Amino acid sequence: MEAYFDNSATTRVYPAVKDIMIKVMDEDYGNPSSLHMKGIVAERYIKKAAESIAKTLRVKPEELIFTSGGTESNNLAIIGTALARKRLGNHIISTQIEHASVHATLDFLKSLGFEVTLVGTNDKGIIDPKEVLDAVREDTILVSCMYVNNEIGAIEPVEEIAAGVKKINPEIYMHVDAIQAYGKIPVYPTKIGADLVSISGHKIHGPKGSGALYVKKGLLIKPIIYGGGQGNGMRSGTENVPAIAGFGVAAEESFRDFDAKIEHIRDVKNYLIEKMTSLPDVFNNSGDAPHIASFSFVGVRSEVMLHSLEDSNIYTSSGSACSSHKRAASNVLTSIGLSKDRLESTLRFSIGEDNTREQVDYIFETISKLLPVLRQFTRK
Numbered sequence: 001m002e003a004y005f006d007n008s009a010t011t012r013v014y015p016a017v018k019d020i021m022i023k024v025m026d027e028d029y030g031n032p033s034s035l036h037m038k039g040i041v042a043e044r045y046i047k048k049a050a051e052s053i054a055k056t057l058r059v060k061p062e063e064l065i066f067t068s069g070g071t072e073s074n075n076l077a078i079i080g081t082a083l084a085r086k087r088l089g090n091h092i093i094s095t096q097i098e099h100a101s102v103h104a105t106l107d108f109l110k111s112l113g114f115e116v117t118l119v120g121t122n123d124k125g126i127i128d129p130k131e132v133l134d135a136v137r138e139d140t141i142l143v144s145c146m147y148v149n150n151e152i153g154a155i156e157p158v159e160e161i162a163a164g165v166k167k168i169n170p171e172i173y174m175h176v177d178a179i180q181a182y183g184k185i186p187v188y189p190t191k192i193g194a195d196l197v198s199i200s201g202h203k204i205h206g207p208k209g210s211g212a213l214y215v216k217k218g219l220l221i222k223p224i225i226y227g228g229g230q231g232n233g234m235r236s237g238t239e240n241v242p243a244i245a246g247f248g249v250a251a252e253e254s255f256r257d258f259d260a261k262i263e264h265i266r267d268v269k270n271y272l273i274e275k276m277t278s279l280p281d282v283f284n285n286s287g288d289a290p291h292i293a294s295f296s297f298v299g300v301r302s303e304v305m306l307h308s309l310e311d312s313n314i315y316t317s318s319g320s321a322c323s324s325h326k327r328a329a330s331n332v333l334t335s336i337g338l339s340k341d342r343l344e345s346t347l348r349f350s351i352g353e354d355n356t357r358e359q360v361d362y363i364f365e366t367i368s369k370l371l372p373v374l375r376q377f378t379r380k
Helices: 015-026 037-057 070-085 100-111 129-135 158-168 241-254 258-276 302-310 331-335 357-379
Strands: 064-067 091-095 115-119 140-146 173-177 196-200 211-215 282-284 292-297 346-350
Touching: 015 241, 037 064, 037 196, 037 241, 064 070, 070 100, 070 140, 070 173, 070 196, 070 211, 091 100, 091 129, 100 115, 100 140, 115 129, 129 140, 129 158, 140 158, 158 173, 258 282, 258 292, 258 357, 302 346, 302 357
Parallel strands: 091 115, 091 140, 140 173, 173 196
Antiparallel strands: 064 211, 196 211, 282 292, 292 346
16 A cells, blocks of 8 residues: 655646646647747636636736746745835844745845844744734834644634734735645635735645745735746746646646545544554644644654655655755754654654545554564664
8 A cells, every 4th residue: 555645745736737737738838928829829828727726815817926836936925025125124024933945035135134033933833923013123024924834734823913914014015825725724815914925736736846926916026037027027937838727727626625625634634643642652743734744753763764654655754845855953843842852753744635544544553563663773
């Protein structure tokens, strides 16, 4: 049996996504900037994808900028805001538990002279809105906060944060990294009060290399890629039409029977938690998101457990896929105050719509056999 429980790293594309991408590459391969019919047909794919994705977000299609993925969306939101608003201030607020694509971007801006305040969390990984609001200054231009944490699945109070920030100063931009939230919980930018929202295609069974940034109508940000003016001047370069078309189809498929899919995913997660926590010295670090479960297998290093499970065709993660090659302690697990033995032994299991209770049983049986052996080996 194979049990792929790394869906927060990436998902398998839907068959319909694969089909539309092949059609675009093989038949409708025109450049969407070309004036002939091949170009017009290609452009139609982009418009249709924008309409499909906008419908799931309850926004206007023209408020979406297609990108190469979540990382670029986060970069464009943060750097674009900073460059556009630097005359108004140079202070940005974010959190200690953000994805590397946010933290690294903020580090870059610090090298340009911007000041950054990072707010911590409680032991559940939840940001206190009051701490964010207390950090607001006269020169604050942007608040950036993720919606769902990618390592433990904590759901952040972004709506409350946005409302409080706007009450202090309506001119402060609110950016929400919704890459792990989109397709798992409702993400409606206008309801949240967000000016900028990042999403990604390959987290919802779309292709890698596809993403989008919601930019509220009338908002001013600077592009970070210059050229021929594609993407309404905000993202130059010939559009990746196959990926965009695939993203659009993935959005349509993901949100079909949405409630039933999420109920199934949450059931598998809860069953996994029940089984894992019945094992000795296994601790649950999971937040409330329906699809992410985090466990510390005390006495076994994360990498050892990960590769031991891989030998049994069980695929999981020791953290964020984008930073899993790094050996530094997770900023998320550190922020929630995990002890050293739990920090070093944590794995993330991320559930998708194709996962089952039967797979959980297989994982449980495998880990039940592995744990005593690996712990004995570690002690030696």
